Amino acid sequence: MERQIINKRKRVFSLQPNKNPNALFARRYVSHLVPALKKINMNKSSLKTNHQSFEKTVKHEVDMAFALSAQEFAWSRFLQQKLLSSPHDDLISTSSSPSEILERSSKKQVGEKYQDRDEEEGGEIKKRLKELQKLLPGGEEMNMEEILSEIGSYIVCLELQMIVLKSIVQDNTS
Amino acid sequence: MDLSVLDRLKWLQQQQMVSPEFLQILGSDGREELKRVESYLGNNNDELQSFRHFPEFGPDYDATDGCISRTSSFQMEPVKNNGHNRAIALHNKRKPEGKTEKREKKKIKAEDETESSMKGKTNMSNTETSSEIQKPDYIHVRARRGEATDRHSLAERARREKISKKMKCLQDIVPGCNKVTGKAGMLDEIINYVQSLQQQVEFLSMKLSVINPELECHIDDLSAKQFQAYFTGLPEADSKQSIMADFRSFPLHQQGSIDYSVMNGTKDQTSSSWETHSQCLYNSLRTDSVSNFFSLK
Numbered sequence: 001m002e003r004q005i006i007n008k009r010k011r012v013f014s015l016q017p018n019k020n021p022n023a024l025f026a027r028r029y030v031s032h033l034v035p036a037l038k039k040i041n042m043n044k045s046s047l048k049t050n051h052q053s054f055e056k057t058v059k060h061e062v063d064m065a066f067a068l069s070a071q072e073f074a075w076s077r078f079l080q081q082k083l084l085s086s087p088h089d090d091l092i093s094t095s096s097s098p099s100e101i102l103e104r105s106s107k108k109q110v111g112e113k114y115q116d117r118d119e120e121e122g123g124e125i126k127k128r129l130k131e132l133q134k135l136l137p138g139g140e141e142m143n144m145e146e147i148l149s150e151i152g153s154y155i156v157c158l159e160l161q162m163i164v165l166k167s168i169v170q171d172n173t174s
Numbered sequence: 175m176d177l178s179v180l181d182r183l184k185w186l187q188q189q190q191m192v193s194p195e196f197l198q199i200l201g202s203d204g205r206e207e208l209k210r211v212e213s214y215l216g217n218n219n220d221e222l223q224s225f226r227h228f229p230e231f232g233p234d235y236d237a238t239d240g241c242i243s244r245t246s247s248f249q250m251e252p253v254k255n256n257g258h259n260r261a262i263a264l265h266n267k268r269k270p271e272g273k274t275e276k277r278e279k280k281k282i283k284a285e286d287e288t289e290s291s292m293k294g295k296t297n298m299s300n301t302e303t304s305s306e307i308q309k310p311d312y313i314h315v316r317a318r319r320g321e322a323t324d325r326h327s328l329a330e331r332a333r334r335e336k337i338s339k340k341m342k343c344l345q346d347i348v349p350g351c352n353k354v355t356g357k358a359g360m361l362d363e364i365i366n367y368v369q370s371l372q373q374q375v376e377f378l379s380m381k382l383s384v385i386n387p388e389l390e391c392h393i394d395d396l397s398a399k400q401f402q403a404y405f406t407g408l409p410e411a412d413s414k415q416s417i418m419a420d421f422r423s424f425p426l427h428q429q430g431s432i433d434y435s436v437m438n439g440t441k442d443q444t445s446s447s448w449e450t451h452s453q454c455l456y457n458s459l460r461t462d463s464v465s466n467f468f469s470l471k
Binding site: 037051057066131132135136149156158159161162166169172173 | 347348367372
């Protein structure tokens with residue numbers, strides 16, 4: 001009840017819908033994702049697919065919606081290409097688990113005491129840049145500056161995507 | 175009493191309004207240049223020391239090397255001017271004396287900037303401005319006193335400053351970067367953050383595939399409207415509050431615990447910090463930094 005009242009109060013529509021980039025991204029994302037999910041739903045009843053491939057299809061659609069809603073960035077183009085070329089592979093895979101990275105960073109902190117800081121720093125930074133390259137779609141083909149500029153927009157879009165997905169999930173569970 | 179560069183530029187601006195003869199000194203590009211100066215004053219008040227891209231007149235400035243070496247050679251001259259001389263120099267601008275006048279002004283400006291740079295302010299390279307203004311003839315970089323002024327180190331310095339500027343922007347976006355200093359630590363944080371975000375997205379999409387059969391037709395309309403409510407162009411403070419209010423109504427904490435029961439399996443040490451991070455996600459939409467990224471192409 002309270003939630004409905006809050007929703008009613010907050011139902012504000014902007015006169016300039018394209019000005020706020022958050023709203024733009026969210027709107028595009030929802031407009032891509034929800035019809036795709038509905039389509040999957042309809043097809044699911046006809047095909048007898050197991051749960052794993054269904055998950056993969058959903059994941060594929062999620063990533064596709066993500067790539068399509070942020071057309072201004074280089075990483076979205078790379079992601080789109082990846083998705084279109086290999087629809088059934090594990091698309092966003094993290095190369096090294098976070099625990100590995102923590103180990104590496106703790107080792108580095110010990111090593112810095114005994115070694116020349118500049119030399120170590122250059123190597124460490126390169127290692128991390130390589131990691132970042134693997135995380136960012138299309139990162140392998142970019143140099144350091146491009147990665148840094150693209151990663152900011154990538155992070156923000158990921159956050160927005162998370163907010164959207166969480167609300168969708170909550171809408172359906174509650 | 176030193177005139178700061180900003181004050182001087184403002185003075186110049188005023189002169190533009192008052193004396194059209196000043197434009198004769200700068201030539202046809204004068205108005206355009208002063209507009210550029212204006213845009214500087216509007217946006218980058220802390221980049222006082224950035225070297226403005228002056229249009230090159232005459233045979234004095236032939237090649238890129240010549241330009242850079244000329245500006246950098248200014249650093250070696252001792253600062254002779256006191257306030258009196260500078261006032262006279264400014265005054266002289268009113269007279270349409272042509273190129274020599276302009277060169278002198280440039281020289282004096284360079285020395286003034288040297289002076290204030292000696293006080294420890296950092297100088298920004300002009301590469302960003304040249305891309306902003308789209309007149310990419312030369313890359314003007316201000317060399318600090320005592321630093322190497324050959325072409326390669328200048329270019330390197332420009333590149334390094336670009337990179338550090340981008341790292342600063344990333345610091346605003348990634349939570350928890352303020353405590354860590356140095357590029358490597360920050361990159362670590364960024365990597366961890368991106369990985370956690372990607373894992374959460376994966377998890378959410380798995381959840382979505384589980385509940386997908388129950389997806390109803392009116393849900394998408396509701397979601398779209400809710401997002402418009404969250405993300406409409408409200409001033410940042412208000413939008414944050416409204417988001418807080420809405421999300422409080424959802425059974426957030428329950429949801430949070432379900433998510434992180436999966437995460438805690440993989441991450442041992444940083445589980446608590448990532449929980450707070452995702453709560454921060456709900457509480458803050460960083461519209462400023464987002465608009466930065468969306469406006470760049």
